[in-house]
Amino acid sequence: MREESLSREVRYGKQDIAELESASIQVHLIYKKAAELFKRTANTHSTKDDLAEEKTHSSNRNGQGPTPAVLQKWIQTARGWKCIGCEMRQPDSIGIQGDAAFHEERLFLNVGEGRFVQTEMLIQAIVWSQYEKIRMLAPWLGEDTFYTVQELDVIARYIVPTYFSERPLHEQGKVSKVHHPFGQIPLYQEYVDAPSFCVQVDGTLLEGRLLTGVYVSEEQFFGLNPYLKDGDGGRTYMQAYVQ
Numbered sequence: 001m002r003e004e005s006l007s008r009e010v011r012y013g014k015q016d017i018a019e020l021e022s023a024s025i026q027v028h029l030i031y032k033k034a035a036e037l038f039k040r041t042a043n044t045h046s047t048k049d050d051l052a053e054e055k056t057h058s059s060n061r062n063g064q065g066p067t068p069a070v071l072q073k074w075i076q077t078a079r080g081w082k083c084i085g086c087e088m089r090q091p092d093s094i095g096i097q098g099d100a101a102f103h104e105e106r107l108f109l110n111v112g113e114g115r116f117v118q119t120e121m122l123i124q125a126i127v128w129s130q131y132e133k134i135r136m137l138a139p140w141l142g143e144d145t146f147y148t149v150q151e152l153d154v155i156a157r158y159i160v161p162t163y164f165s166e167r168p169l170h171e172q173g174k175v176s177k178v179h180h181p182f183g184q185i186p187l188y189q190e191y192v193d194a195p196s197f198c199v200q201v202d203g204t205l206l207e208g209r210l211l212t213g214v215y216v217s218e219e220q221f222f223g224l225n226p227y228l229k230d231g232d233g234g235r236t237y238m239q240a241y242v243q
Contacts, residue, residue, distance in 0.1 A: 069217035
């Protein structure tokens, strides 16, 4: 079903807003927990020069000024809201005013030997891998698990399965979408079909898929920034309207 809009507004129910506000924070904390573990593990095998370079990258990334925000990418499906990943965003101004308030900033982690990888999709794959292993070993692990029962439920409900191999999705008969965060090394994510949407902008009708960007910064919900994604990957940002 295709939804049409004559203005750059996307309507959300109060229940959807409340769910996204709560879910985005929980997902953010899970990502952060996995990222900190991965970083500690990677740095264990790093040289002093690698760590010095990581410090330089971190300094250049964070520096002085506003705290970076995370733009999570959500899709509303027949099975509820699903998070397909996130991006780092650096505030250009106070408050959220569409795509003008934040500019994209890629986040890298040091994995040793002077190598830095983009982490957004990597962390998603790590979280899902941990989730499946914990579920599989649950009878022997008891309560001694990396994620709490509540966190495992959040992962199962909201995070889209992402793998280092296409085999698990192929065996389940599911369609996968391939990502290449490391250049030639792929990651495979279960394909989630976003709702079809078209919007009229300056007299031109644009068609694509509707995604909902959710801004989170310092473990706080900052608002929604829905956008239309066309077939070439381009984005047309719109305003969220609560009905």
